[in-house]
Amino acid sequence: MPVVIETIASALLAGNPLGDPPERRVPIYLPPDYETSTARYPVVYFLAGFSGGGVYLLGESLWGETLPQRVDRLVRGGDVRPLIVVMPDCITRFGGSQYINSAATGPYADHLVQELVPYVDAHFRTLTDREHRVVMGKSSGGYGATVLAMRHPELFGLAVDHSGDKYFELCYRADIPAAVSALARYDHSAARFLADFPHPPAKRGRHWFALVNLLAMASCYSPDPAAPCGFALPFDEHTAELRPDVWTRWLAHDPVELVAAHAAALRSLRLYFLDCGRWDEHHLQFGARIYTGRLRDLGIAHTYEEFDGGHLQVAHRYDVSLRALSAALA
Amino acid sequence: MPVVIETIASALLAGNPLGDPPERRVPIYLPPDYETSTARYPVVYFLAGFSGGGVYLLGESLWGETLPQRVDRLVRGGDVRPLIVVMPDCITRFGGSQYINSAATGPYADHLVQELVPYVDAHFRTLTDREHRVVMGKSSGGYGATVLAMRHPELFGLAVDHSGDKYFELCYRADIPAAVSALARYDHSAARFLADFPHPPAKRGRHWFALVNLLAMASCYSPDPAAPCGFALPFDEHTAELRPDVWTRWLAHDPVELVAAHAAALRSLRLYFLDCGRWDEHHLQFGARIYTGRLRDLGIAHTYEEFDGGHLQVAHRYDVSLRALSAALA
Amino acid sequence: MPVVIETIASALLAGNPLGDPPERRVPIYLPPDYETSTARYPVVYFLAGFSGGGVYLLGESLWGETLPQRVDRLVRGGDVRPLIVVMPDCITRFGGSQYINSAATGPYADHLVQELVPYVDAHFRTLTDREHRVVMGKSSGGYGATVLAMRHPELFGLAVDHSGDKYFELCYRADIPAAVSALARYDHSAARFLADFPHPPAKRGRHWFALVNLLAMASCYSPDPAAPCGFALPFDEHTAELRPDVWTRWLAHDPVELVAAHAAALRSLRLYFLDCGRWDEHHLQFGARIYTGRLRDLGIAHTYEEFDGGHLQVAHRYDVSLRALSAALA
Amino acid sequence: MPVVIETIASALLAGNPLGDPPERRVPIYLPPDYETSTARYPVVYFLAGFSGGGVYLLGESLWGETLPQRVDRLVRGGDVRPLIVVMPDCITRFGGSQYINSAATGPYADHLVQELVPYVDAHFRTLTDREHRVVMGKSSGGYGATVLAMRHPELFGLAVDHSGDKYFELCYRADIPAAVSALARYDHSAARFLADFPHPPAKRGRHWFALVNLLAMASCYSPDPAAPCGFALPFDEHTAELRPDVWTRWLAHDPVELVAAHAAALRSLRLYFLDCGRWDEHHLQFGARIYTGRLRDLGIAHTYEEFDGGHLQVAHRYDVSLRALSAALA
Numbered sequence A, B, C, D: 001m002p003v004v005i006e007t008i009a010s011a012l013l014a015g016n017p018l019g020d021p022p023e024r025r026v027p028i029y030l031p032p033d034y035e036t037s038t039a040r041y042p043v044v045y046f047l048a049g050f051s052g053g054g055v056y057l058l059g060e061s062l063w064g065e066t067l068p069q070r071v072d073r074l075v076r077g078g079d080v081r082p083l084i085v086v087m088p089d090c091i092t093r094f095g096g097s098q099y100i101n102s103a104a105t106g107p108y109a110d111h112l113v114q115e116l117v118p119y120v121d122a123h124f125r126t127l128t129d130r131e132h133r134v135v136m137g138k139s140s141g142g143y144g145a146t147v148l149a150m151r152h153p154e155l156f157g158l159a160v161d162h163s164g165d166k167y168f169e170l171c172y173r174a175d176i177p178a179a180v181s182a183l184a185r186y187d188h189s190a191a192r193f194l195a196d197f198p199h200p201p202a203k204r205g206r207h208w209f210a211l212v213n214l215l216a217m218a219s220c221y222s223p224d225p226a227a228p229c230g231f232a233l234p235f236d237e238h239t240a241e242l243r244p245d246v247w248t249r250w251l252a253h254d255p256v257e258l259v260a261a262h263a264a265a266l267r268s269l270r271l272y273f274l275d276c277g278r279w280d281e282h283h284l285q286f287g288a289r290i291y292t293g294r295l296r297d298l299g300i301a302h303t304y305e306e307f308d309g310g311h312l313q314v315a316h317r318y319d320v321s322l323r324a325l326s327a328a329l330a
Helices: A067-076 A108-123 A140-151 A173-186 A191-194 A208-221 A244-251 A255-267 A286-295 A316-329 B052-056 B067-076 B107-125 B140-151 B171-188 B190-196 B206-220 B244-251 B253-265 B283-297 B316-330 C053-058 C068-076 C109-121 C139-152 C174-184 C190-196 C210-219 C244-251 C255-267 C284-297 C314-329 D054-058 D067-076 D109-123 D142-151 D173-186 D191-197 D207-221 D244-251 D255-267 D283-296 D316-329
Strands: A001-007 A023-029 A043-047 A084-086 A131-139 A158-162 A271-277 A301-305 B003-009 B021-027 B043-045 B084-086 B134-137 B156-161 B271-277 B303-307 C003-009 C023-029 C044-048 C084-086 C135-138 C156-161 C271-277 C301-309 D002-011 D024-028 D041-046 D084-087 D133-138 D157-161 D271-277 D304-308
Touching: A001 A108, A023 A067, A023 A108, A023 B003, A043 A108, A043 A140, A067 A084, A067 A316, A084 A108, A108 A140, A131 A140, A131 A316, A131 D207, A140 A158, A140 A255, A158 A316, A158 D244, A173 A208, A191 A208, A208 A244, A255 A286, A271 A316, A286 A301, A301 A316, B021 B052, B021 B067, B021 B107, B043 B107, B043 B140, B043 D255, B052 B067, B067 B084, B084 B107, B084 B271, B084 D084, B107 B140, B107 C135, B134 B140, B134 B316, B134 C084, B140 B156, B140 B271, B156 B316, B171 B190, B171 B206, B171 C271, B190 B206, B206 B244, B206 D084, B244 C053, B253 B283, B271 B283, B271 B316, B271 C284, B271 D316, B283 B303, B316 C084, C003 C109, C003 C210, C023 C053, C023 C068, C023 C109, C044 C109, C068 C084, C084 D084, C109 C139, C109 C314, C135 C314, C139 C156, C139 C255, C156 C314, C174 C190, C190 C210, C210 C244, C255 C284, C255 C301, C271 C284, C271 C314, C271 D002, C284 C301, C284 D084, C301 D142, D002 D304, D024 D054, D024 D067, D024 D109, D041 D109, D054 D067, D067 D316, D084 D109, D133 D142, D133 D316, D142 D157, D142 D255, D142 D271, D157 D316, D173 D191, D255 D283, D271 D283, D271 D316, D283 D304, D283 D316, D304 D316
Parallel strands: A043 A084, A043 A131, A131 A158, A158 A271, A271 A301, B043 B084, B043 B134, B134 B156, B156 B271, B271 B303, C044 C084, C044 C135, C135 C156, C156 C271, C271 C301, D041 D084, D041 D133, D133 D157, D157 D271, D271 D304
Antiparallel strands: A001 A023, A023 A084, B003 B021, B021 B084, C003 C023, C023 C084, D002 D024, D024 D084
């Protein structure tokens, strides 16, 4: 199964504020007949979820499939037409960039749009029109797929959003108490917590992940050069009280808030596929219901499926969306 | 141990909208020497938490103490001076009135203030000045103690608030997703759920309690005669989206919002004791931190203790507050 | 609703090794027409589960029914014929006697059979033949019902066993690791743990209940006058290693082991009703399957129902068994 | 960081009963100076836990280290002397071979001892005496390390056992109820469950892992050519009743039972390091306490550490054992 790993030196990410490497390792899946044919192929940009992406999509496991193994099975079985899958690396030391630009992390959306897409089109036999370029992702990657489809209709003609972050009033806000509880062992100081980060701690406390996730989101949604960490938190580190001024900045990035202003771009999609598990541990099914309600009200065509499952172990859903993509690309 | 159960026919609660009985069974603990002395005693109005109060405080268990057993032990042991404890019955079929008036449930605060207190003072040898009348409670009863102390300084000179409801932005709002999930099996209709209520269901689903709690709070905080259930919900029953207009009505009852307007009443208290478990399952420690921060800013004297525990099995904390009350009453 | 509480001074329990009171408070439910008729009634001895029984069955709650309230509803509604329900008090300071005799706790089976039954027949208008005397219980009380039916066919002609303890290899043995973990904070010494018991601890650790339950079972199944606590434990307090000699003594009390020797007694029952929740947290559904398999092999008539539920909140199942009893008694 | 992946065609595993591939992919970590020196190095055979091993140890993650990354950091930092680490692939389609021979899976111990060790010594510059060959592992790999050290003192002079399977009476037996519950959706038939296996199911039920783990252990400990799956289960698939004859076969593989017969081999070790988390989710701390008690009684030198943690996220413990190994190898 042909997977090449390209190392792309990003000029845009050079000198980024978190000190993350500007060299990005981007795995690219090529279809079985790529070497023996001269055809051009549609391209899927697959955006991974928080703390994942790039080479982290390649770790094999006994009873699972890596993303390339999954796609290859579907292509070889004739379920999905041959296509190229690019696995961007927009990871930061805090876990992720949400595939957007931020003064606290770096211009990750620009990197993807201005550097990665041209690189791929230059080095691989892609179909280079928007009608054959897909942005697709899961969780934070689903969020990325939706906001990139909103902002770059000139690039992406199809979008797939699996269990994407939406309705921040629930999906992030519900984690604030856990994050503040996790801060208790750091004198309720995020700066103190981050002083050791990302050294893998000997023992991650119960709410470690909720804390890291909210800090990472703050680095994406509320950068603040004056703050000790480079970003503002939308809650008090001791009392958990919401800081409305910062929270307003977060909400400005919520797809539920963004959708009206980008209706035209979304209407132009050949396929907009969304789904979510009915028991999503991050309450994303509610965001999906609210958001697709907005889509309906705005007359934006889309497919939405709610399935019996949660937020994890849902890779089997990619079989569904990849088949739908294949049909739409035909 | 002398406990009498008075049945009080409330004129104010007659014909209440939920059809709850206007006859209220109110247990009253009398100190060991009550029968043999002619003394008058301080009175504690103990407000129980959600779904409790009145005779429900009297159920014995093998390794626990009922409230009267606890007080009696402390009084007999000389830890607490002899006092009378009244256990008001402000329960509704949905679980509780929050000890406030509501067009959807009934005038429960008025009942307590205008009917129960005079009744007790008329029928028992109480000290009838505010300096010897205490309002005390746990959870929803802690909430009741705080708002009654705010609104009735002429009656209550001391207040104890254990793990009381505060900062609704966390303590209630965090339950909305669970409540909506519980509604899934009722076609996302609270009216349909309530059609069978309170018949004890054969099997209570996982989020049954969160749902009942939020419906009960809606009956207290956002009555709406035009609504099918008599109250408005602050969230969409299918998408969980917040309804800001209803939510604003809830916030108007939040102690964090109320405190500034009632600072004078709270400043007049001889004792204002609050506590909360550091790991409260309903996030009430955060509300307590925010609220006591407000108290500090407003110059309102109080005692606040945060202890190693959660929201349940905290009756041992009453030993602490009763001792503090006893000292303040001396 | 007529419930009388008899206080019975037990000669057999006087001076019992745990120092538990020989005076036993036994609530007795009388049917609605008891006072106005001269009829005699069938009697149900209802044996409560661990840490319950006697007056602990009388604690009211908002959305539930006490046992007498439940029976009274069924009798008044015509679903169940009028009968008397006796709620024996065979509780010990450790939580329960399993309704058997033990040198470490006292002769609780003898008390029930030789003292309580004659007392009830002498003081109330009962039908005194075995054909109208029922032994019924839940959990540890289900265990009690089964072993009393095995050993006293002269007294009990019908038996109901809800979620009773069976197949000790699972139901108790699975708790050993938790109990040993709970002992960690007591230097792995049950004697040290019991030194403070039953003082209600300020904070019960996570596995407190599993530990108390196993200690109580040891007091019932493996009394040992030479041991510091009066009983032997079937496991090492530090390593959790099974002690086969003590464990063998426990197994001798397992209904799965007992059944063959008592087949004749069980065959003589007019009704033997058993049930268990399919998701019982103590694995009792497996014991029920094994045990009813033995009943089948031995040709012992019985009814076994497995329902969708766990070990708690299953009182609605009493409606089913009481109806079946009523039909069998007719 | 030099990691080579050798593909080794095993003659012994050819035609194995589960149809697993006889070609084994074995990653081998080489120390930083391997290419530039002519030195020979000690070798560590690192045995991974259930469902892991071989290339599955190479999956990168954002905040973690792969095993080679960890070793390389320690070697480059001077904490551990340069050494070679071999990552055997003894995985089966059920998740693992426990590094033993079984008629139901294949001769995995023989493969490791007779094929892999000679291959490594032939192809890499190893120190080939037992004084410089280590067997080390975690969980099922810890089990493998202990039993290989018992049976092959001629090969291994040092052994490290992290959280290894021991005292089957707890570590496996406690999972039986969960496994039988998982079988409920397959008509209580392991054969039916295995018919689809290992196809990754759309939705893994709650006890899926416990079931797979016990089936895999049965394939290792109780092969049975006459049984439909090729092995016997030690419990009834519907009632969970233990089958003593099969269980006895399992116990014959328990280190607690094996240790006395292999005391001489274990006494010959230069280092025998064991540890376990105090809160191991599989109760392995109890097995470790029992087993090291046996070691003590038999006069077998060893180091045992119990740390504050569970069964997962304990890779930081390898830093401790690798340092101890390095010191012992010096």
